[in-house]
Amino acid sequence: MxxxxxxxxxxxxxxxxxxxxxxxxxxxxxxxxxxxxxxxxxxxxxxxxxxxxxxxxxxxxxxxxxxxxxxxxxxxxxxxxxxxxxxxxxxxxxxxxxxxxxxxxxxxxxxxxxxxxxxxxxxxxxxxxxYYNDFEYEPLSDEIKFYVHLNRGLNKMNGDLYSNAVDDLKNALAFKPEDPQANKNIAKALMKLGRFEEAVKHLEIYTQAEKSDVALHQLGLAFMKLGDLDRAEEIYKQIEKEFPDSLYGLFGRALINYKRGKGFKQKLDKIYKINPEWLAEHLRTEWSFNLPGYEEDEEAKWNAATAARYLGFNRPFDLTRKAFNNEIPSYFDSEKGTIRFVKAELDAWVELVNRYKLEPQNYETHEELLTEQEKQKAQRKRGRRPKKDQKNEAVEEQVA
Known part of the structure; x- marks a missing residue:
């Protein structure tokens, strides 16, 4: 050359x-x-x-x-x-x-x-x-056209324009269907849009090309989003077998246990002893506090005023701001314009924030500030599990 x-x-x-x-x-x-x-x-x-x-x-x-x-x-x-x-x-x-x-x-x-x-x-x-103009784009080789669309997709993702990014990345994949980078990033955009089944297809292509614990971890998270905890568990067992020094195996299995209502803090404690900074970063960015069975159960949820009182926030606004920044577990209904919270998830959030020093200050809960009706809402048991995970044992108690 x-x-x-x-x-x-x-x-x-x-x-x-x-x-x-x-x-x-x-x-x-x-x-x-x-x-x-x-x-x-x-x-x-x-x-x-x-x-x-x-x-x-x-x-x-x-x-x-x-x-x-x-x-x-x-x-x-x-x-x-x-x-x-x-x-x-x-x-x-x-x-x-x-x-x-x-x-x-x-x-x-x-x-x-x-x-x-x-x-x-x-x-x-x-x-x-x-290459915005068609007369400049059309003469390009397919190889360069692929990079033009890949680049546009990544630029859209950097601007949080995930739907537009998916369109551009689909155009890129029309030229190179097996490309790892394009499949990885379209899966990321689809995950942001809540289109988890589509994301899995692209992540499976990505993991075949990119033999790494990080790639498998992203696939495991996607299966968890679908509620398929059994398949996710298989992925994390594979990580532990093929990448014994990776922390993703422990992290993923801890998250699965949390979703199932089983012991999970022992696994997180092991990670904390090895690399507390790694654990803190991944708890902030990848840990999902939302528990199966609550999303569709409006009767078990609190409004922002109740949740703020329970956590000791002076104003509901301070709580909802953290929720919209994905710093605290919540359920936002864009059609109704409402945001709701679940006590069991807030309790777990408080415990992990304090236990692993995720924020500069510690948080306390204030059950004494709740009304009897609010306490009864918090005592409601979770609804039915996702179909793919129904064979797991019923949860006997929530995270303390």
Missing amino acids: DFFNLHLLSTYLKKWSYNDNKVTFNYSYCCEIGYDRSHVDMRLGSPVNMVNEFLNNVFHRAKEKINEQIEANPQDPNLQQSNGSNIILVNEPEVKRKLSVFFSKILKEFNNNKRSRGRSRIISTRSLDF
Whole structure:
């Protein structure tokens, strides 16, 4: 391979500082070795200088990644005959023109906002897709079209536009149905949308290509979301067998036991002794406090005022803010505009937050502040389990 063809796919204004006259751009590109995303910090200057500085950073990054691939694949004759310095920017004149226009608009808005002395701080020109026009996209090879759609999907995910991301990633998979990165990310977007059955199909493809504990863990979480605790347990037993040093096996089986109303803290304690920071991070981001049987049972749920009183919050608003940030277990009905809480899940949340120091302060519960009717709601037993898990024993008591 005499040279590498670098396709610049997109760039995005990530942040800016009026005091320092600095901006940060995320960018993505692809070439013969694959796809990459990075960023560059720059000082504002003339559009011509900004274009040159930006492209210099892109070329430097691409050269580093190419050389890494050359070193990692000594048996690949195409790579070994290559020189990471020989990089050609595809459609260079048009790329430079688009970047110059893009930077000029940002520079104009930046200077206008700075002169307004704080009245306007937003910059509306934020992103540039280099293959937005059909006449530029259509001549591309299928390989590059795949990266165009993959990149758009990842950009949408970064903006929490998961439904749009699924559409773009489906377009990418039309070119490469077995691609691990595309399947991994479409599964992540589908999980965010609550489309767990679809996510499982893509995660199974991903785990076949990516033989790792992390990939299997994501599949296990998806089965738990479907209520198939038996299948999830098989996945975590597989992790413990194939990756004996991984903490995901213990973590997943602890979560399954929690869902089944069985002892789970002993497993979490083992993780805590090995790596308390790892446990704290995964409890915050991946532990699901919601217990089977409560989601459809409105009679067992409290409103925000009751839950706030029980947990010692001064205002229900403080509680609901944490709930909307996924920091505390809750059930939100978007159609009715209501948010509800379950005592057993709140008790478990308080216990784990305090036990593993997930927050700076400890929490206490205040049953003495509840009315008799509120206490009776909290004593309701869970409804029926998901069908896939009905063969498990009935839960005798909730988490203390």
